[in-house]
Amino acid sequence: MExxxxxxxxxxxILLETxxxxxxxxxxxxxxxxxxxxxxxxxxxxxxxxxxxxITTIIVxxxxxxxxxxxxxxxxKMFFVVALSTLFTGLYFIASRRKIITHVMGxxxxxxGVFVLSLAVGNEMPMLVNLGxxxxxxxxVLILGVFLNKIGDVFKNIDVNQLTNLKDY
Amino acid sequence: xxxxxxxxxxxxxxxxxxxxxxxxxxxxxxxxLALQCTLTIYVCxxxxxxxxxxxxxxSLGVIMLLTATIIAIPAVFHSYIYIEESEEMxxxxxxxxxxxxxxxxxxxxxxxxxxxxxxxxxxxxxxxLSASALIYHHRNKLALEGTWKYVFIxxxxxxxxxIGILFLSLSFANAGSDDLSYKNLLANSSILNISxxxxxxxxxxxGFTAKLGLFPMFTAGVDAKDxxxxxxxxxxxxxxxxxxxxxxxxxxxxxxxxSLLHWxxxxxxxxxxxxxxxxxVYMIKVKNIKRMMAYSSVEHMGLVMLGIAAGGIxxxxxxxxxxxxxxxxxxxxxxxxxxYKVFKNKNIYYLGNxxxxxxTGAMVVLLAFISVTAMPPSGMFVSEFLIFRSMFEANxxxxxxxxLLLLTFIIWAFAKNIFKILFIPSVNFNENTVxxxxxxxxxxxxxxxxxAAYLGLNPPMIFVDLIKNSIQFLPH
Numbered sequence: 001m002e003x004x005x006x007x008x009x010x011x012x013x014i015l016l017e018t019x020x021x022x023x024x025x026x027x028x029x030x031x032x033x034x035x036x037x038x039x040x041x042x043x044x045x046x047x048x049x050x051x052x053x054x055i056t057t058i059i060v061x062x063x064x065x066x067x068x069x070x071x072x073x074x075x076x077k078m079f080f081v082v083a084l085s086t087l088f089t090g091l092y093f094i095a096s097r098r099k100i101i102t103h104v105m106g107x108x109x110x111x112x113g114v115f116v117l118s119l120a121v122g123n124e125m126p127m128l129v130n131l132g133x134x135x136x137x138x139x140x141v142l143i144l145g146v147f148l149n150k151i152g153d154v155f156k157n158i159d160v161n162q163l164t165n166l167k168d169y
Numbered sequence: 170x171x172x173x174x175x176x177x178x179x180x181x182x183x184x185x186x187x188x189x190x191x192x193x194x195x196x197x198x199x200x201x202l203a204l205q206c207t208l209t210i211y212v213c214x215x216x217x218x219x220x221x222x223x224x225x226x227x228s229l230g231v232i233m234l235l236t237a238t239i240i241a242i243p244a245v246f247h248s249y250i251y252i253e254e255s256e257e258m259x260x261x262x263x264x265x266x267x268x269x270x271x272x273x274x275x276x277x278x279x280x281x282x283x284x285x286x287x288x289x290x291x292x293x294x295x296x297x298l299s300a301s302a303l304i305y306h307h308r309n310k311l312a313l314e315g316t317w318k319y320v321f322i323x324x325x326x327x328x329x330x331x332i333g334i335l336f337l338s339l340s341f342a343n344a345g346s347d348d349l350s351y352k353n354l355l356a357n358s359s360i361l362n363i364s365x366x367x368x369x370x371x372x373x374x375x376g377f378t379a380k381l382g383l384f385p386m387f388t389a390g391v392d393a394k395d396x397x398x399x400x401x402x403x404x405x406x407x408x409x410x411x412x413x414x415x416x417x418x419x420x421x422x423x424x425x426x427x428s429l430l431h432w433x434x435x436x437x438x439x440x441x442x443x444x445x446x447x448x449x450v451y452m453i454k455v456k457n458i459k460r461m462m463a464y465s466s467v468e469h470m471g472l473v474m475l476g477i478a479a480g481g482i483x484x485x486x487x488x489x490x491x492x493x494x495x496x497x498x499x500x501x502x503x504x505x506x507x508x509y510k511v512f513k514n515k516n517i518y519y520l521g522n523x524x525x526x527x528x529t530g531a532m533v534v535l536l537a538f539i540s541v542t543a544m545p546p547s548g549m550f551v552s553e554f555l556i557f558r559s560m561f562e563a564n565x566x567x568x569x570x571x572x573l574l575l576l577t578f579i580i581w582a583f584a585k586n587i588f589k590i591l592f593i594p595s596v597n598f599n600e601n602t603v604x605x606x607x608x609x610x611x612x613x614x615x616x617x618x619x620x621a622a623y624l625g626l627n628p629p630m631i632f633v634d635l636i637k638n639s640i641q642f643l644p645h
Contacts (some may be wrong), residue, residue, distance in 0.1 A: 044246060070364060070365075087332070091325075094325075102318075103321065107321070107325065107328075110325065110328055111328065114328055114331055114332055114335075117332060117335050118331075118335055119365060121335045121338055122338055140294065140297070140298070140320075140324045140327070143320060144300060144320060144321065144324065147301075147305075147313070147316060147317050147320060149637055150305075150313055151313060151317060154313055155308055155310070163314045163317060163318070165314055166309065166311060166314055166315055166318075166392050166396070168396065
């Protein structure tokens with residue numbers, strides 16, 4: 001899959017999305033969230049970093065094996081491996097970290113994996129739909145950030161262990 | 170027309186967000202209801218036509234849109250009562266609430282009619298955003314926790330649906346066209362690449378379970394229904410669940426026409442059975458009445474998907490069941506607010522002797538209980554019976570027996586709690602503070618429950634034809 005296969009307008013849109021949203025707007029917004037809630041150390045894993053390293057390696061190896069079982073000429077294997085392993089790594093981040101901001105980061109990692117996958121698949125979607133999807137992703141990051149700020153205001157400590165009060169009895 | 174509807178409801182929604190005047194708020198929301206009714210009538214008159222190239226008024230869309238409009242009208246009425254009687258109401262929270270309500274109903278209605286999977290995706294995302302504003306209405310710690318969990322799980326599952334769509338377009342790559350509308354997918358179902366389609370179905374199914382309230386993503390929905398105001402919870406457990414169902418059903422129709430039918434029904438069946446099991450376990454120990462009703466929704470969605478998995482008459486029964494469930498469960502959630510007004514608590518331990526304090530409301534709770542547990546005079550008895558018949562015909566006897574056993578547990582747990590609320594006096598309850606509640610406020614619940622019984626026991630021919638039309642592409 002090469003970028004030249006995409007028509008110009010779509011390409012401009014994808015580039016704008018990458019530059020404006022992913023590399024300017026979202027980082028600025030996250031920086032604001034970090035400052036506002038006085039978040040200093042992002043990583044507080046349940047598992048030691050060494051175990052995490054091994055698990056992510058296993059994820060990458062598994063996706064390579066999985067991609068080799070798929071018989072499909074149309075898709076570049078490289079894109080597929082990168083996309084899928086990013087996706088599962090993001091899910092692993094969410095499951096293994098304690099801070100809520102890291103959960104948002106994990107979500108962004110998943111979104112990046114999806115973005116690579118959508119590039120690999122090419123421009124199957126109509127332009128308008130593409131635009132809608134990009135705006136949606138941005139909106140969900142925004143709303144996650146807004147609620148994160150609220151949690152910071154209410155709980156004074158941004159940790160998922162605070163969010164265990166909803167019970168059945 | 171659909172473009173006018175979308176633009177009109179967006180304008181009304183933003184107008185509600187920015188206008189804090191009471192009279193203007195209610196004028197706008199009434200205007201939206203009129204627009205919703207106009208759209209429904211227009212769609213019924215232009216049955217099977219395509220509008221604005223992304224919306225088709227097919228039978229499944231018409232059934233669901235009618236259901237949504239019928240539920241939306243009492244939902245707005247009960248929201249009015251809820252907001253006006255709430256002590257913490259500010260003009261800002263009222264404007265936010267009604268704006269989000271408008272957007273939610275708009276997104277759900279449009280997603281029923283969309284004929285392109287990516288358009289459904291966009292509207293599903295809008296429901297997440299608008300529902301989060303509704304769940305966060307109370308602005309306290311618990312509401313924040315519920316909202317956060319709902320937004321996060323829905324954001325991840327919506328990403329899963331998107332990945333599924335990408336795989337779907339990969340499996341479609343050989344067809345020489347890149348139009349991902351359901352009609353085109355169905356027409357080309359014989360040349361879809363099976364291994365990509367398998368992955369696509371897994372991701373799309375998992376993603377939509379967050380809205381449908383099925384295993385594995387059901388948790389978000391339960392927390393959301395617990396914390397959302399009663400009328401909003403009624404919408405979440407009826408029309409939003411229908412939206413998840415429509416999302417899964419439309420892709421299932423495509424899968425059913427390939428060699429993957431057996432595998433897909435196995436996947437759906439396993440998820441449905443685990444949901445039933447989880448619902449049974451939680452129903453026994455749950456003490457919060459609102460969560461109990463939410464788990465009962467999980468149980469019913471499990472039954473609906475079991476019908477889909479079993480096939481045959483099960484397809485018909487599944488659509489009938491989800492429509493009836495929407496009516497019954499929304500009336501139960503509408504009634505919940507009156508219950509809360511009397512007891513100021515939602516823990517079953519502090520609730521009791523409801524017949525003494527609000528006879529009409531207690532009648533609604535009793536009738537809704539009979540309907541929701543599918544006892545014979547209720548309409549859901551028919552659909553549930555048909556689901557069991559389809560499982561019997563599919564030679565799933567052991568599964569059927571286990572499911573019946575689980576349902577017995579659920580009915581026992583449900584009955585134990587409901588009868589405690591209705592008849593057994595609660596301890597330390599001060600009777601002097603019980604407010605008088607106008608019996609007319611239960612009218613819409615009676616109409617919904619009666620409608621569900623009527624549709625189940627004596628369905629009009631046109632309703633049966635609509636359901637039969639929506640399952641015509643499934644193998645019989």
